[in-house]
Amino acid sequence: MATKQKTTGEVGTKLLDLDLQTIRVKIEGSSPLIVHKFSEKAKRQMLAKMQGKASKGKELRDPEADYEGAFYRLSDDRPGFPALGFKSAAVTACTSLNKELSKVLARQAFHIEPHADGGDLYPIDFPESCPPVMREDTVTVGIEKTDLRYRPEFRRWGTELVITYNARAISREQLVNLLNLGGFAVGVGEHRPERNGDKGRFKVVNNYSWES
Secondary structure (H helix, E strand, C coil): CEEEEEEEEEEECEEEEEEEEEEEEEEEEEECCCCCCCCHHHHHHHHHHHHCCCCCCCCCHHHHHHHCCCCCCCCCCEEEEEEEHHHHHHHHHHHHHHHCHHHHHHHHHHHCCEECCCCCCEECCCCCCCCEEEEEEEEEEECEEEEEEEEEEEECEEEEEEEECCCCCCCCCHHHHHHHHHHHHCCCCCHEEEEHHCCEEEEEEEHHHCCC
């Protein structure tokens, strides 16, 4: 159920009346989600290169460690995903829904609230019968080099977002439509539609299909 709060601010002689409402929105993946957090190891290697430190040579590859390092984790160790990814998907798709709604206006119209256990991360839910699996992909690095990447793939997944929006700028129905469009046309994670892939697509649902 939506909760309402009104805040009035004054700019010159014109009153700007906010109509803030908060809703919970459950979304479910309509294609697998591939997660790839920038690992601490990669950060250290990048920093060492920037500082001109000598390389220790090519390290032996540990696929399992790469896989575990690619997870986003909440404070209670549950796997998660950045809330900003879902907002970015909706904002990027906004002009396809309403030509009068610019990305700037859409970005200002709603915010995803921090999660109690994850802050900027929201937990990724999945059925016990379908846990994340290790995915191996060949990727291009630079112009001619190729490498292997080991990342988590959630074949069935979902999450529940807490969103505050300004009803003066966007309606609840428009917000849901915007999320659905973002989930279909843009997606989240690796190999999403925005990057010429088909993974990471999602839709707004009342309940997860595996709970029905």
